[in-house]
Amino acid sequence: xxxxxxxxxxxxxxxxxxxxxxxxxxxxxxxxxxxxxxxxxxxxxxxxxxxxxxxxxxxxxxxxxxxxxxxxxxxxxxxxxxxxxxxxxxxxxxxxxxxxxxxxxxxxxxxxxxxxxxxxxxxxxxxxxxxxxxxxxxxxxxxxxxxxxxxxxxxxxxxxxxxxxxx
Numbered sequence: 001x002x003x004x005x006x007x008x009x010x011x012x013x014x015x016x017x018x019x020x021x022x023x024x025x026x027x028x029x030x031x032x033x034x035x036x037x038x039x040x041x042x043x044x045x046x047x048x049x050x051x052x053x054x055x056x057x058x059x060x061x062x063x064x065x066x067x068x069x070x071x072x073x074x075x076x077x078x079x080x081x082x083x084x085x086x087x088x089x090x091x092x093x094x095x096x097x098x099x100x101x102x103x104x105x106x107x108x109x110x111x112x113x114x115x116x117x118x119x120x121x122x123x124x125x126x127x128x129x130x131x132x133x134x135x136x137x138x139x140x141x142x143x144x145x146x147x148x149x150x151x152x153x154x155x156x157x158x159x160x161x162x163x164x165x166x167x
Contacts, residue, residue, distance in 0.1 A: 016103070016104070016157055016160065016161075017157075018154055018157055020100075021104050021150065021153050021154060021157065022150065022154075024097060024100050024101060024104070025101075025146055025147075025149065025150040025153070027093075027097065028094070028097055028101060028146055029142070029143055029146040029147065029150075031090050031093055031094050031097070032078065032081070032094070032142050032146060033139045033142050033143055034085070034087065034090050035081050035082050035084075035085040035087060035090050035091075035094070036081055036085070036126065036129075036130065036138045036139060036141075036142040037085075037135045037138060037139050038084075038085035038086065038087050038090075039081045039082075039084035039085045039130060039138075040129065040130045040133055040134070040135045040138045041133075041135065042084050042085065042086055043084050043130055043131075047084055048127075048130065048131050050080065051077070051080055051081070051084075051127055051130065052127060052131075054073055054076050054077045054080060055077060055123050055124055055127045057069070057073045057076075058070060058073040058074060058077060058119070058120050058123045058124075059120045059123075059124060061073055061116075061120070062116045062117045062119055062120030062121075063117070063120070065116055066116075067116060070116050070119060070120070074119065074123070077123055077126075081126075081130075082094055104153040104156070104157070115148075115152055118148065119145075119148075119149075122141065122144065122145040122148065123145070125141045125145075126138060126141045126142055126145065129141050
């Protein structure tokens with residue numbers, strides 16, 4: 001939940017919780033594994049060139065430590081994979097989850113440059129698996145990437161909680 005109703009009837013932003021982020025990322029992981037498997041089956045050479053262009057922008061952003069661009073190109077990379085999957089149901093569910101995912105991703109911009117470089121490498125591995133039509137490898141690479149993103153979100157929540165005594 002993004003908003004909760006208080007006993008007095010007023011609305012307030014729901015507190016951020018590690019439990020919720022774990023649930024969201026667990027569902028996201030399964031859906032993205034389906035999306036990347038189907039994208040791997042469906043991708044044409046032109047699709048692969050387009051995905052590579054996005055991945056190259058991601059790599060540049062990670063090398064520069066530009067977290068804002070990294071997040072933006074990361075969204076573009078994942079969105080393109082969703083599109084390539086041609087799975088409307090998966091796309092709809094991921095779209096519904098996006099606001100919740102984005103809520104936690106906004107906490108992560110202070111992540112380390114080391115993690116930014118790792119994310120660039122993870123996207124390159126996903127691209128490589130899709131290019132090689134390695135469905136199992138693509139699923140595994142995506143799963144690992146989402147798990148690492150979850151770890152970053154949990155770390156960010158811990159930092160946020162430490163720095164903000166009132167939610």
